[in-house]
Amino acid sequence: MSLKFTNTLSKKKEDFISINPNQVKIYCCGVTVYDLCHLGHARSYLNWDVLRRFLTWKGFEVKFVQNFTDIDDKIINRANKEGCSTDELSERNIDEFHKDMDTLSILRPTSMPRATKCLHQIINFIEELEQKKVAYSSNGDVYFSVDKHKNYGKLSGREIENQIDNAAGRLKKNQKESKKNSLDFALWKKSNSDEVSYSSPWGNGRPGWHIECSAMVKQELGESIDIHLGGSDLIFPHHENEIAQSEACNGKELAKYWLHNGMVNVGGEKMSKSLGNFTTIRSLLDKDISPMTLRFFVLQTNYRKPLDFTEEALKAASKGWERLNNCLSFGYIYKIKDQAKNEINIDKPIKRSFFNKLDEDSFKLLSDFEKYMDDDLNTSGALSILFELSQPIKKFISFLKEKDINEVDQEELNEVFNKWQLLSELAGVLGLKVNLNQEKPTNNTELDTNKIEELIKNRSLAKANKDFLLADKIRAELKNIGVDLIDKPKGVTEWKQLSD
Ligand SMILES: [Zn+2]
CATH class of the missing domain: 3.40.50.620 (HUPs)
Structure with missing residues (x-):
């Protein structure tokens, strides 16, 4: 495309x-x-x-x-x-x-x-x-x-x-x-x-x-x-x-x-000085909202659509960003081989030659990322690719809690490292910059079950109406808050929390 x-x-x-x-x-x-x-x-x-x-x-x-x-x-x-x-x-x-x-x-x-x-x-x-x-x-x-x-x-x-x-x-x-x-x-x-x-x-x-x-x-x-x-x-x-x-x-x-x-709405109303719901960037960042959370939040919505700004949505974005940031930190924390040589400069993102060495799954994700972005800058779709790409890294991080990195098979290490590099590059295209000082998040177990069920219901409705774009959007939205969907026969959809 x-x-x-x-x-x-x-x-x-x-x-x-x-x-x-x-x-x-x-x-x-x-x-x-x-x-x-x-x-x-x-x-x-x-x-x-x-x-x-x-x-x-x-x-x-x-x-x-x-x-x-x-x-x-x-x-x-x-x-x-x-x-x-x-x-x-x-x-x-x-x-x-x-x-x-x-x-x-x-x-x-x-x-x-x-x-x-x-x-x-x-x-x-x-x-x-x-x-x-x-x-x-x-x-x-x-x-x-x-x-x-x-x-x-x-x-x-x-x-x-x-x-x-x-x-x-x-x-x-x-x-x-x-x-x-x-x-x-x-x-x-x-x-x-x-x-x-x-x-x-x-x-x-x-x-x-x-x-x-x-x-x-x-x-x-x-x-x-x-x-x-x-x-x-x-x-x-x-x-x-x-x-x-x-x-x-x-x-x-x-x-x-x-x-x-599109314009920004605050609590359902257009943001304007006369309505008193006017927020400066400065005052928002003073309230413990990290700049990258704000970026992540903005990118969840297509640029042409109105952006609904609520505390709740911002909180969800903050969790989403923490999860991603954990995986982005991986290569820096473990200082894996050649990392210094491949220092990633997110301000000059370039498609790099190592992409040729990617395994099939990663290559598919790379091309899906580009397809989403090519399609009138579908940033929420692009974010869902980052989450998919971070899954194996997450697994590997848990695995390293029990094993020393020197005991890991070199080939396996290279593979995860390549995925991490791809993740970092693609995050860089969205300007999402790793924050190594961010505290480790506590276990994200407090998902709002009612909200998830409601979104799943909306997605089933969208599918019944053949609105597959909306259905995909809801899936991506759920992924961003850490929920994976499994479609079963007879239109039944189950969900599970993505592992931390
Ligand atoms: Zn002008």
């Missing part, structure tokens, strides 16, 4: 074919640096980190650009409130951003441009749009003319006429006077006299939000890129407007594939 992504542009799962062979150019919309990052950011950037690692593992050279929006209304308001400059506020929050992302083992992008450092490119870009007559200035503001761009709405599937009616009602009075069309959006905004501002051909002001991404993509990656990433809340208007600006200016398709991650 070939690599496939669900492309928001076509609303279909499509084969991925890069513009240049062996190279992938990715742009990801970054944060507005007025505050600490929250769970929504963690979810999004963890998913895209895995995308990047997987592409690297498959042999692509990946260029990954992600911006910082360091000037906008939120930043100006927050800086005023805190009595500091917008630069000071941005600088501080950029530092905090790096701390959070490093803690979660999210690889740093190839480059991270900032809006205030790209003003020259932004202004040039707007001037080009003016020359092409798709932008106009009005009282110190500059707007993009939406009706001059024939494909406006192609990403979000919105019809422009309906949008104009809706937007007209929301316009403020002064905007009504300066915009020709209610859907037109600002490329450059005139500043109030006391606000931070930058000089431009249209007077003092600052860039609109959408234009910075178009200008940065062009500057850092060129006119056309392979993949554009972001949260699904950015599809409209942000990404729609990026497409309009870039394609009107360059006359080329901005991005071939648009991937969007």
Whole structure:
């Protein structure tokens, strides 16, 4: 099977074919640096980190650009409130951003441009749009003319006429006077006299939000890129407007594939500041949640689906990760032969030659892992492969409790070691980093039997309805919490706890 992504542009799962062979150019919309990052950011950037690692593992050279929006209304308001400059506020929050992302083992992008450092490119870009007559200035503001761009709405599937009616009602009075069309959006905004501002051909002001991404993509990656990433809340208007600006200016398709991650729900409700269920990454990790537990938790759900965040689910993820971490620790703890030579660098995952030496079972698991990931990054499927792969290692660890490692047959040792290496490599593709200091978990005997029975019932129902995808998902979910299913004749399913 070939690599496939669900492309928001076509609303279909499509084969991925890069513009240049062996190279992938990715742009990801970054944060507005007025505050600490929250769970929504963690979810999004963890998913895209895995995308990047997987592409690297498959042999692509990946260029990954992600911006910082360091000037906008939120930043100006927050800086005023805190009595500091917008630069000071941005600088501080950029530092905090790096701390959070490093803690979660999210690889740093190839480059991270900032809006205030790209003003020259932004202004040039707007001037080009003016020359092409798709932008106009009005009282110190500059707007993009939406009706001059024939494909406006192609990403979000919105019809422009309906949008104009809706937007007209929301316009403020002064905007009504300066915009020709209610859907037109600002490329450059005139500043109030006391606000931070930058000089431009249209007077003092600052860039609109959408234009910075178009200008940065062009500057850092060129006119056309392979993949554009972001949260699904950015599809409209942000990404729609990026497409309009870039394609009107360059006359080329901005991005071939648009991937969007789902939102985070907390206790069944959308996470938002107004609902008071807003969790920062910092506060979550302070509560004894390990960064890898959070990563493991996020990867249990497909990136496009909403992610339901509950204490219970997090606890289950923590157990799942402990079990996996135990097996990942194995090679380090026992310092088995050649281990130093084969030091695993999870930040540069590569398919290695030793994979040719794998036994049939392991080879099948390796290829199943890739199949899952090729299928629009099915990370929960990929995790279930890690658990299968860890079974023989687990058994071997118990076996070593009774025997000295020097008494073990060399061939058997090599075999387990190869499996451990494969496990470590594949965990690395998901960015799951072994934690050697984690305490040995106590016996995980407190499984919730009612919940397991219920999930088994749901799986039988799914099978009866021929929804095999759901049935497989439930099996994988159970495996993640340490439960193995045995299908017996007449539709009876038994379960057993996977041995520790
Ligand atoms: Zn953007």
